[in-house]
Amino acid sequence: MRRNHHVELILSAITAPCAHLATESHSAGDPSFEELLIHTEASLAVWRFPQARQYAQRLADHPGRINEHYQCTVLSLSARLALAAGDPRAALRGIATAIEQASSPALRALIRYQWAAMLEMIGNYPDALRAYTDALSNLDSSTDILALLVRLGAARIEGVLGDYDNALRTLDSKPDPSALANEHDVASLLHAAHHAELLTMTGRAEEAIALLSSVRPTAVTPRTKYAVAIVDLAMLSAYRACQQWDRAGSFGEALAQHLEDEGLPYLAARAWYEYAQLFSDFQSPCYSPPLALEHLRRALVLLEQAPFCDLHATTHLRLAQTYHAIKHDRKAFIHLEKFTDFHTTALSIRTAHAIKETEIELATRQRDLEIADLRRQNHELHMQLNDALRTVEEYKQRMDEQIAYLGVVAHDLKNPLAAIMMSASILERYGQKLTHADLEKHTSAITRTAEWMKELVTQLLDFTALSTGRMTLAIxxxxxxxxxxxxxxxxxxxxxxxxxxxxxxxxxxxxxxxxxxxxxxxxxxxxxxxxxxxxxxxxxxxxxxxxxxxxxxxxxxxxxxxxxxxxxxxxxxxxxxxxxxxxxxxxxxxxxxxxxxxxxxxxxxxxxxxxxxxxxxxxxxxxxxxxxxxxxxxxxxxxxxxxxxxx
Missing domain, CATH: 3.30.565.10 (Histidine kinase-like ATPase, C-terminal domain)
Structure with a gap:
């Protein structure tokens, strides 16, 4: 697929944002529309949302916005910023219009990919996976950088949802150097990082470390800086999963501080969050809830500019659990409430189980608080909803069974009915000419077949009564x-x-x-x-x-x-x-x-x-x-x- 020029520019900003942000202070005069577009997308890629909003405002005022090729891009930017700010309705309206106005399949695929990444950010994994799938359906090439980004996104979601086999299959094919040209180095790093994360999730962290060590370059350029940071984060997770506590500790702290100094707030927050797990893990020799709280709060500060973010919510949950572990239940409750506020709009499947468990524990310990009653009511509503869903599923299963049953009954009644009709036809046409023995033979055949059909209908009635609960057994x-x-x-x-x-x-x-x-x-x-x-x-x-x-x-x-x-x-x-x-x-x-x-x-x-x-x-x-x-x-x-x- 031959992509148009500004699709190439946006993809460049997504895969190598640090290289473009490094040039923003050196631009002379008023930046062009394309320069503003690149800087906006690069800022979004590294989660500098205030900066991205400033660039987006300048884009909206720029004369170049009237170009039909750029209108849908501006709409996509506005929609994603609205979603990051917690306004999903405006975001949905904007993204639908942007996709509709996209002038090429590649542009539509790009917009769907960007939207999927934002849905992933807020923890709406099912819709994100659908958006990644839709993006892939708009591409006629499975080897270019956009297709790779889409597949990486889909694999991430499948991994989060526990579908590891599918996720690994999605990443089976490695980037093709001939198809990616200058993008191959970045593509290989991103592919290896995501593959390693899946290996770690499936208990193969040592393989992940070996893979990451084999691809990480010794010299980091501005173009590969962002991809290398993703590789390093995957390495930190693998170290912790292997319980290489000393290496994870020294590497994690240095990485988090480095990413923070480089102006990569989201990646730095991920690193501080991962580093904090060393001090909240009971199995770790570094176990220290106060240190875990310190590093989690540091991650939280970096995430304040993106409050509508799954990592932000998950950090609040981890703070709640850590405070709860040291019996600071009031603080635990404050952070849990912030976590649940986020999930009233975008429920994270990955942490839904954790919130239920934490809610039950805190409700038990905080019976004197008014909110405990609300929590219990909310829990009851969830249980009622689950019961209702189970009932619907049971009724659906019963209906499917009855349909299958009726199909078998209809099939098995066809031949005996034909036999009865044939015997009846013979009796009707030749009844007066048949011997007594022949007459008895045909009438007996009709009687036997009718009895068999009666038994079948009785079975059908019994099955229906059982399925609908109308049959009462005398035990x-x-x-x-x-x-x-x-x-x-x-x-x-x-x-x-x-x-x-x-x-x-x-x-x-x-x-x-x-x-x-x-x-x-x-x-x-x-x-x-x-x-x-x-x-x-x-x-x-x-x-x-x-x-x-x-x-x-x-x-x-x-x-x-x-x-x-x-x-x-x-x-x-x-x-x-x-x-x-x-x-x-x-x-x-x-x-x-x-x-x-x-x-x-x-x-x-x-x-x-x-x-x-x-x-x-x-x-x-x-x-x-x-x-x-x-x-x-x-x-x-x-x-x-x-x-x-x-x-």
Whole structure:
């Protein structure tokens, strides 16, 4: 992509701001519009906001502002300064107009990148990531300096949000010297710094130190000064992560003082903040809350010109935590309130968890303060909101399940409906010519198919009732052996039709379980039906009842083809058939196990499967053991008698 001239100028100011700011005092006469533009962008890049506002005012009064190529640039500057001052509404209006007026894709990408960087500054990470993504979509080259800056920004956000794998993938490709030309040295430094920060975040700080040591130049020029400072900050973080306390201490203090002397307030504040962590970390031999407070306050002074800044807010939070650690809760509360004031406008995802924890602790210690009640109310509102969001998600999940269920039901009803229609058509056309046997064959087929469809519709109604909470289960003590016997008796004929033998192995036949008798029978019915369906001719099926701690386990084991690990993961979860095909002519919906799981969980039990390809499958249901009801006949059939029975 061939960028226009003033896009090149702005990118130069962003990547090498110190070089341009060093020349501002040497300009003779009135500066041109382009010179003012460069100085404004360079001031913004190093967070000299008062200076940037002065330049922006001169830009607004400059005759060159009427050039259509510059109008959107001035709008972008105004929007970003408004956001830094805490006026997001004006900022949003300005940036939208600037993007709309941008005359080229490269200019639109640049404005989106600048806006993303400001959103990142205030801690609005989700919107910042979207803005970086939008900027990348406006570029037809992935190798130039603007594309690199956008990818670095996106990787930073992904790292902050904990998506380290994606962040590292975003930084996989190193800067291409042929594409970056004179910008390659700065690009390589910035890329290495951001890569090292991600390595440190993922516990690979020693790799980060090696990487940074290999790229940091011994001689620093005005053009590379800013990029080298970013590298040094990444090095300080890596030293601290490696617990190289002495090196981090000497390097951190010197770096912070150097950056402050160089007029780089934001980078200096970051260095003082990072340096302060050495004295607030319990694991550090340098642990000293008073020194931590001193360096944090120093960082805070440097950040006062940019109050609407995530680092500013985070520094207040760290001050609150440090004061709280030494029992200065009133001061801790003051800094916490400043932190929360910032987050009422732009909530930082990275520190949201920390604020909740600190709020709870301080509210407990400051019950005599009026604000504690407000904090508790705010916490309750957050909890209610989270509950509401969870409820919405649950309803959405139920709706998705019902839609998936209806899709499967519709698919499985299609073939039997076609069969009924075909049989009905034959009866209608040739009914008087058919023999009695043929008539009985077709009517029986219609009846069987209709019964199967009725069962499917019943399952659908049960699932809907479960999903909407309209089904009430009658939980009571249920005799395990008698119930299982009843289920087995129903399937005796079907088993004999395939020469299958059903063995009963009851170790705890006379126990009672807490369950809904009808629903438990349906669940066991489903497991035994599947065992018959997928068992080859002449095999064995074993039905067992065993005690497992305070639970009673019903087991159905077959000698079928078994299930792979992947198939087992889908059981009870998806509306699909876990096995490829039945061994006979049996049909199936792929719905039953899902409903089994719902019923069993509603009865406070668990359902599972143990299987391997070629080794058959064992399905089980576990439910809480119940005390026998008063007056019940506990020994209807003794355990040895039950174990001896088989069908």
């Amino acid at each position: 009571e003590p249920v005799h395990a052996g008698l119930l299982f016997d009843a289920v087995i008796e129903v399937y005796r004929v079907r088993a004999l039709a395939k020469s299958l033998t059903i063995h009963k192995q009851y170790d705890a036949a006379d126990c009672f379980v807490l369950a809904d008798s009808r629903r438990l029978q349906e669940c066991l019915d489903n497991l035994l039906s599947n065992a018959i369906k997928y068992s080859p001719l002449g095999r064995q099926i074993y039905c067992s009842i065993v005690v497992n701690g305070e639970q009673l386990r019903f087991l159905v084991r077959d000698e079928g083809p078994g299930l792979s690990q992947q198939e087992q993961q889908r059981l009870f979860r998806e509306f699909t058939r876990a096995r490829s095909a039945a061994t006979g002519s049996e049909g199936g919906t792929g719905l039953g196990l899902r409903i089994v799981r719902r019923f069993v969980e509603a009865m406070h039990g668990t359902v599972g499967c143990i299987s391997a390809p070629g080794k058959g499958s064992t399905f089980y249901i576990e439910l809480p053991i119940a005390a026998p009801p008063n007056g019940s006949q506990q020994h209807v059939l003794s355990s040895p008698q039950r174990q001896a029975q088989s069908s």
